[in-house]
Amino acid sequence: MPVQARTTSILFVCLGNICRSPLVEAVARRRCAEAGLEVVLASCGTGNWHVGKGADSRMQRAAAAAGYDLSLHRARQVESADFLRYDWVLAMDRDNLEALDVVRGGRGARPELFLPWAVVRSPHEFPDPYFGEAAGFQQAVQLAEQGVDGLIARLRGG
Template identity: 70%
Template sequence: MPDRTVSILFVCLGNICRSPLVEAVARQRCKNAGLDVAFASCGTGHWHVGKGADPRMVRAAAALGYDLSPHRARQFASSDFTRHDWVLAMDNDNLQSLVSAHRGQGVEPQPFLPWAGLSSPHEFPDPYYGDAGGFAQAVALAERAADGLVARLRHD
């Protein structure tokens, strides 16, 4: 890993479920691994700017020791391509939005789960319109992906 702090941005649609969850899980897993990494998250949409994480995600994350209460949603800005070392999208729709906004400046956006070493699923499912079980499954997937992220960062 480089001698400087690496910065990773996670991007989902509204920045109230998946990306803040992954940010919190990755932050804790990297801290536990002794890795110096800065994390942030945002959404491609504007609907939830300034709001906290979805209460269902807050509960599911808290059940496993992840605190999402400080989170406030923000929308992706083109300057994020130059402020972060990696811009990682939760699904293909978010990735396409980022690719459209990229315009050749800064880092190229990538899909998160394959970047973290997971071959399946390829996209991080959005639990927003599902039942409470989807939020618990999202936490489990975030933990698997964060473990892959730690392994990749140690290798790089």
């Protein structure tokens, strides 16, 4: 009887879970499926301001223009059990990373930054487009796609 390979699980984390992390989750969901990879994917935020709300409308528009649907997303806040549920917890920036270390409490998956882990050379932190112009949301989509491409290469052992 063949041994069943364990499915990898990844949690993407940003500040409010309405811009970067739901975008990266959507990009990863589609691209992993296209690559034939079975991966459990989710996203959350370190803050609680947007819990239960949908993705930012500007991010929804930028994502939709690139073929990603964020309309069903609902924000949630990270909890300590997430570090036991997920193999990898990938933060969008250093502030998120520091907040995750506090919530983790030394148990479970050790959080890391998403972009360097996913072999994107620069920037190391995923800029938050929330307080910027529409172009920042379009750039976020491109950065998410780059990062996920590196992530898929990593999942394949490349």
